[in-house]
Every structure is written in C-alpha cells, then in structure tokens.
C-alpha cells in the first residue's frame with residue numbers, strides 16, 4: 001500500500017496542470033460506462049417525450065469519453081516523462097552530494113543507480129513515471145467499478161456482489177498470472193542478454209569478417225539458439241499456461257454477468273422494473289466486466305517496483321549539500337600548509353597507503369614520484385577529500401580537511417582520466433562559471449591559443465563530432481583543455497593545483513614549453529605534480545618518493561641524486577633508456 005501511495009506522490013513532479021488534466025481524463029474515462037448507462041436509460045424512458053435532453057446527455061458522455069481517450073496517452077506520457085526527469089535528477093544529486101567518491105564507486109551503489117535510471121529496453125522494463133501513471137489508472141478502475149455499482153444497485157444491491165466479486169477475483173487471478181510471467185521472464189534475463197549479444201555479433205560487419213574467416217558461423221548460431229531457448233522456453237511454456245488458465249478464470253466474470261443479465265431479464269419480464277432500467281443495468285454490468293479484464297497496469301506496477309526500491313535504497317546514502325565553488329573576485333586566501341600525518345588507506349582488499357607523513361608547503365612545487373600502482377593518484381584523491389583516510393589525518397593549517405567546509409573548492413586537479421565533455425571549449429574550461437576575462441589567460445597559459453584560433457567557432461565550438469559543427473581534438477589537445485580547466489579554477493580561488501600526469505599525451509616540445517611557464521603561471525599556488533618523466537620533475541622545489549605505501553625519500557633533485565637512493569637509480573635508468581630511444585616509464589622489473 002505504501003509503495004502505491006508513494007507512486008501517486010510522484011505526481012508532485014508532473015506539475016499541477018498536467019496532474020489535474022490527467023486525473024480528470026482518467027476519471028472521465030472511468031465514469032463514462034455509468035454515464036452511458038444513465039443516458040441510455042433516459043433515452044429509452046423518453047418514450048414519446050422530447051428526447052433532446054437524453055440525446056444531448058448521451059452525446060456529451062460519448063464525446064467526453066472520446067476526448068479523454070484521445071488526450072490520455074500524450075498527457076500520461078508528459079506526466080511520466082516529467083516524473084522520470086525529476087527522478088533521475090534526484091538520483092544524480094544524491095550520488096553527487098556525497099563529497100567522497102568511495103560510495104559512488106561501490107558496486108552495490110552502481111547497480112542501484114543503473115537499475116533506477118535505466119531506459120526501458122524490454123517490455124518488462126518500466127520507469128517510475130510509468131508506475132505512477134499506472135497507479136492513477138488503477139484508481140480510475142476502482143472509480144469505474146464504484147460508479148457502475150451505483151447503477152447496478154438501482155435494480156438490487158445484490159447485483160453488486162454478484163458481478164463485482166467475480167470481476168475482482170478474475171482481476172486478482174489474472175494479475176497474479178502476469179506477475180508470475182513477469183518474474184519468469186526476469187529470471188532468465190541473463191540468457192536474454194546473451195542471445196541479444198550473439199545476435200548483434202552475428203550481424204555486425206567487423207565480427208562478420210572473423211566469423212567468415214574462422215568458419216565460426218555455425219558455432220555462433222548454436223550459442224544464439226541455445227541461449228534464446230534457455231530464456232524463452234519457460235516464458236513460452238508460461239504463455240501456454242496463462243492462455244489455458246485465462247479461459248477458466250474468465251468463466252468467473254462471465255458467470256457474474258450471466259447471472260446479472262438473466263436476473264434482470266426475468267425481473268423485467270415479471271414487471272419488476274422498466275425496460276429503461278433494464279438497459280441501464282445491463283450496460284453497467286458490461287462495464288464491470290470490461291474493467292475486470294484490463295490488466296495491462298499490472299506489468300507497469302511490477303516493472304516499476306525494482307526502480308522504486310533501488311531509489312529508496314539510494315536515498316539512504318545520506319548526501320551532503322553540494323559545496324559551493326570558490327568565486328572570482330573574492331580575496332583568495334594564501335595556500336595552506338597541508339600535513340599528512342600517518343595516513344593509511346585501503347581499497348576493498350588492498351592496502352595502498354601505510355603511514356604516509358608528508359608536508360605540502362604553501363606555494364611550493366612538490367613532485368610525487370613512484371612506480372606504477374605505488375598510490376600516487378590515491379594520495380592526491382585523499383588530498384582532494386574524495387576518499388577519507390582509514391586512519392591518520394590530513395590537516396590544512398592545523399584543521400582536519402574533513403572539517404573544512406568547501407575544502408574541495410580550494411583545490412584544482414588535472415586527473416589522469418580527466419573528462420572530455422561533449423560541450424563547447426568554453427564550457428569545457430569554465431564548467432558553467434563563465435568569466436571571459438579569465439578564459440583568454442588560461443588558454444594562453446595552457447598553450448591552447450593556436451588551437452583556439454583554428455577552431456571554426458572559437459571558444460563556442462562544440463568539442464564533439466556528434467554535435468553540429470563540432471570538432472574533435474587530439475589526445476594532447478584534450479590534455480591542454482584539462483590543464484586550462486584546472487588553471488581556470490586557480491584563477492577563481494583554488495590554491496592547490498594537483499597535476500596527475502598532465503603531459504602524458506603532449507609532444508616533447510609542448511611539454512617543455514609548459515614546464516618552462518609553470519612557475520610563472522602557478523605563482524602563489526602550491527603545486528603537486530605527478531609524473532613518470534623524471535626529467536620534468538627535477539625542476540620541482542621538492543621531490544618525494546612513494547614506495548611501499550610510505551614516503552621513503554624527500555628532497556631536491558640534487559639532494560636525492562646525491563643520496564643515491566631509489567630515485568637516483570630510477571633517474572639514471574630512465575636517462576639511459578631515453579638516450580637509447582626507449583620509452584621512459586619504469587616498472588618494478590627495471591629496478592630488480
């Protein structure tokens with residue numbers, strides 16, 4: 001019951017006009033049979049008197065019914081779409097509202113997000129909006145039953161249970177058959193996906209080449225048929241069962257109608273009621289029957305249930321309000337002194353940081369180096385407050401960053417896997433906080449100015465081939481866009497700039513130019529730079545080496561080289577390989 005009320009409550013997202021219009025149409029549709037019964041009664045009873053009134057009544061009822069029928073689907077679609085829009089926005093806000101990313105990364109959270117926001121692909125898939133509209137229609141069915149019952153009771157109140165009870169029993173039985181059918185279908189959905197997959201493989205040109213060359217067509221069709229039969233055999237078997245059961249179940253409302261028709265006919269013959277009343281009652285009994293056999297809402301309600309449940313479970317993740325951005329023009333505070341104190345952190349089943357002690361001093365450029373998988377990116381995500389340490393603390397000017405409101409707006413990051421928005425260059429950099437005065441400067445600093453001059457629409461060129469007049473950029477140019485985005489945030493108040501492999505896709509010259517400019521463009525900002533190219537990090541004020549979950553070396557390039565530790569070994573090895581023309585990344589095997 002609660003789930004059903006919740007569904008009706010979703011109409012608050014459809015807007016009052018649409019909700020009122022749809023409710024009116026559903027109610028008109030529901031009372032049309034009773035209205036026709038009354039109009040027919042009036043017509044028959046007119047008998048010689050002017051039939052103008054009854055004819056007008058009949059015309060009005062029929063017309064209203066037809067109009068309601070014509071508008072019900074588009075208005076219902078509009079309501080469902082608005083509800084779905086609000087529902088999906090709410091889910092996105094819920095997930096976005098969690099300041100750390102560990103919750104969003106959880107498999108159970110991902111599964112629920114997928115369930116609750118998926119577009120319907122198969123006949124069993126339904127959205128929240130579909131469920132809400134079906135629930136309203138169910139209310140309409142109840143109104144239809146009540147209004148027809150009123151007409152039936154004019155003959156005898158016994159006619160109401162005699163017709164309505166078998167009709168409700170039929171609806172319940174047939175509804176259960178549909179729910180069972182639905183569940184059988186859903187149980188085999190894994191095989192459904194598989195045979196869909198085999199079907200796609202069989203018909204795509206790329207796969208077609210391989211299948212022909214390797215003569216694997218028969219093998220693939222075998223899989224296709226086997227998986228399809230595994231899924232559809234139980235469904236077809238249940239189809240047959242439903243059809244067999246439907247005949248038996250239909251006997252119930254038919255028996256109710258037959259009793260009503262016979263009773264009324266015999267009564268009229270015996271002079272118990274007028275012909276006019278008989279016609280009205282027979283029409284109402286037919287209406288009860290027709291309401292009983294409309295069970296299409298059952299699938300919508302059942303299909304929307306997992307969507308609603310997943311949404312309710314996501315509601316429990318308890319989001320915080322999305323933190324405000326730092327604003328341009330506000331006197332930006334100087335960069336803080338950041339201290340990692342004995343920080344430990346694990347992903348599920350894997351400890352990555354094991355007692356990190358580290359200082360990021362105000363305004364310094366700090367290079368963080370280490371082998372692949374050492375935990376460098378993880379450390380910067382902890383700094384950005386995207387994860388919380390399992391133990392230990394990260395302090396900014398003595399306060400735990402978890403207790404600093406809007407901490408994330410004080411940072412700017414170029415992530416290794418930065419996003420490429422299919423939007424204009426302007427939006428890709430400003431992310432909606434447009435300030436033309438800042439844009440030109442960061443584009444120049446990121447080395448993007450020549451690219452912008454070649455774009456057909458300048459800053460407003462969509463960076464996606466799928467958009468009208470859109471263009472795509474090269475990997476290196478996209479990286480410059482990500483850098484410009486990060487620099488833009490620093491101009492708006494961020495005071496720590498994290499660069500995680502910011503030049504991995506840049507050519508040597510562009511990279512060299514960028515690092516030459518970096519000290520000037522990041523003045524009064526702390527910079528944390530992660531790079532595998534040790535030739536580029538050597539210019540940093542300080543270099544720290546992360547190994548075995550701890551900071552094991554710290555100093556300037558010269559100090560670390562003189563120390564002869566792991567950094568010195570890595571540097572020497574990389575310099576040698578570079579001079580021989582090899583790629584300059586190192587992994588554990590190189591140091592053995």
Ligand SMILES: Nc1ncnc2c1ncn2[C@@H]1O[C@H](COP(=O)(O)OP(=O)(O)OP(=O)(O)O)[C@@H](O)[C@H]1O
Pocket residue numbers: 105347348350352370371372373374375376377378379416
């Ligand atoms: N979201 C995650 N869930 C589970 N494990 C993760 C996740 N992100 C990273 N890891 C694991 O944590 C370890 C450290 O990863 P991280 O990306 O921090 O290393 P890194 O030093 O930045 O590596 P690279 O130099 O290759 O970029 C790796 O073993 C990685 O597989």
